[in-house]
Amino acid sequence: MRYLKLYARFIPIYFKSKTEHGFGFYMDFVGFALTHIVSYTVIWALMSRFQTINGWNMYEVMLLYTLNMLTYAVAAVFFFFQMDAVEEDVHKGSFDSLLVKPINPFIHMIIRSFGHFFLGDIVIAVIMLTFCFNRLDIHPGFGSLVSFVFMLLGAVLVQASFIVITGSMCFWIVRARSVMNIVIFGIRGFADYPISIYSKFLRVILTFIIPYGFVNFYPSHLILNKEGGALFASWLPYATPIIGLLLFFIAYRVWSAGLNRYQGTGS
Amino acid sequence: MRVALYREMTLNAFRSLLAFRAEVLLFLFGQLFRIFVQVYIWYALFGDSGQLASKAGSVTIQEMITYVVISSVISVFATNDVIFRVSSKVSSGEIAMDLIKPMSFRSVIFCQAFGTNLYRMLFELIPLIIVSLLFFHVQLPSPANGLAFLVLVINGLILNFLITYTIGLIAFWYILVWQVNTVLNGLIRLFSGAFIPIWFFSDSLVKFSYFLPFRLIYYEPISVYLGKVTGWQELLAIFIQQLAWMAGFLLLQKWMWSRAVTRLVVQGG
Numbered sequence: 286m287r288y289l290k291l292y293a294r295f296i297p298i299y300f301k302s303k304t305e306h307g308f309g310f311y312m313d314f315v316g317f318a319l320t321h322i323v324s325y326t327v328i329w330a331l332m333s334r335f336q337t338i339n340g341w342n343m344y345e346v347m348l349l350y351t352l353n354m355l356t357y358a359v360a361a362v363f364f365f366f367q368m369d370a371v372e373e374d375v376h377k378g379s380f381d382s383l384l385v386k387p388i389n390p391f392i393h394m395i396i397r398s399f400g401h402f403f404l405g406d407i408v409i410a411v412i413m414l415t416f417c418f419n420r421l422d423i424h425p426g427f428g429s430l431v432s433f434v435f436m437l438l439g440a441v442l443v444q445a446s447f448i449v450i451t452g453s454m455c456f457w458i459v460r461a462r463s464v465m466n467i468v469i470f471g472i473r474g475f476a477d478y479p480i481s482i483y484s485k486f487l488r489v490i491l492t493f494i495i496p497y498g499f500v501n502f503y504p505s506h507l508i509l510n511k512e513g514g515a516l517f518a519s520w521l522p523y524a525t526p527i528i529g530l531l532l533f534f535i536a537y538r539v540w541s542a543g544l545n546r547y548q549g550t551g552s
Numbered sequence: 553m554r555v556a557l558y559r560e561m562t563l564n565a566f567r568s569l570l571a572f573r574a575e576v577l578l579f580l581f582g583q584l585f586r587i588f589v590q591v592y593i594w595y596a597l598f599g600d601s602g603q604l605a606s607k608a609g610s611v612t613i614q615e616m617i618t619y620v621v622i623s624s625v626i627s628v629f630a631t632n633d634v635i636f637r638v639s640s641k642v643s644s645g646e647i648a649m650d651l652i653k654p655m656s657f658r659s660v661i662f663c664q665a666f667g668t669n670l671y672r673m674l675f676e677l678i679p680l681i682i683v684s685l686l687f688f689h690v691q692l693p694s695p696a697n698g699l700a701f702l703v704l705v706i707n708g709l710i711l712n713f714l715i716t717y718t719i720g721l722i723a724f725w726y727i728l729v730w731q732v733n734t735v736l737n738g739l740i741r742l743f744s745g746a747f748i749p750i751w752f753f754s755d756s757l758v759k760f761s762y763f764l765p766f767r768l769i770y771y772e773p774i775s776v777y778l779g780k781v782t783g784w785q786e787l788l789a790i791f792i793q794q795l796a797w798m799a800g801f802l803l804l805q806k807w808m809w810s811r812a813v814t815r816l817v818v819q820g821g
Contacts, residue, residue, distance in 0.1 A: 312731050320738065323741055326742055327741065331593075331597075331752075334752050334754065338596045338597055466582075471585040475588075475589055478589065478596075487592075
């Protein structure tokens, strides 16, 4: 409760400082939107020539892309710039200021800023999600909609965990941003297409070791009714929330271990 | 005399990059991941049939994998930060230092980009080629095609530089660097054939891509490499188109530069 109250104080300040830049602030959204429009066009150009990829049609592939983008954007609103700032603080030695406040540093880290950049992504994702549902003729009932939302929350936790884990590397190594970028902009890209197209080795990695399969591939099975499409085990799609919680727990432990290791620069 | 000057500028860019190994590693990994994703996408799309019909005759999966690898080799050189470099020099006023150098601003930027490319050749291109050869069966071109490919790629990269430089000059009027960069990268991703070869495009997309210069950077040189372009008339046509676009952008940037310098006011310094 106390944290929510604090959040309500922090966020308006953040937005005031951002909207000062005026035009550029709004252009940021346009820039982000364009990236996605191009991505959808690429999928369209590819799928209108080939019809299906491994049994997935155009709108199903678009749905996968949308889910990856939606869950990432929701997680990034709360974690991306925040973890990015942590790295800078650690380099400059100003991270100590987070440690002396009477709040859990993890919570403080989250609430002191806000990823407004990603709000545009969320809007696009919701529009595209409705579009894909329409084209695929999916009309989920209340029950399945609720369970789908739970799956997505699990997926958001998976995305958030990767941001926190890779961002926390800054407590150990100097250029942690590269690790974050490799995972988030490199490995995450594997999930833009159905992971069943990859080799067995990569499928195992994307399911059990770096479980990006759970951000879109597995949850989507619950609404798409793909026969025998789930890899490994038919119950895996339902495991998404548990995987999310487990991974987030690990992420928090990594962060805590990093905090313990952190010693200020002495300034 | 002049050559020594250019050489120093180039080597300076090279040396300053040696301090940023992490970025290079990042780019290399990103590039390798992209190759893997694309190769698997093409395997899935080709399915059991080893070849598909296309606008350039039948294409085998081996050719397609070679296409992916060559495309990412080109992108090692075609991905540059010229737009960011130009605009940061304009917005920080650092451009004043370049204006007093005894060479044109364009040459300064070109040397720096060239130095970056030299560096990338050592630390990105060579590892990329080694990994590709280990994992994928990459086809080699016939000597004649290989030679023509080299000429067209170098032309394409110069064209790529001119395009980014010209667009970077927009910074004199508007500081919308990364948005403009995003638009450009999007157009390149779609219409250069860097990801989907134009021979798989639908007719409307083919038409559109022929109005844009980007296919001359990726698609056309790779087609030549794979032997999909036959006859010297066609080769010559590609070459002439490249020269025409280069000339066009040279004129455009000259005109923009002459307007821009008169606008430039650097405080203090």
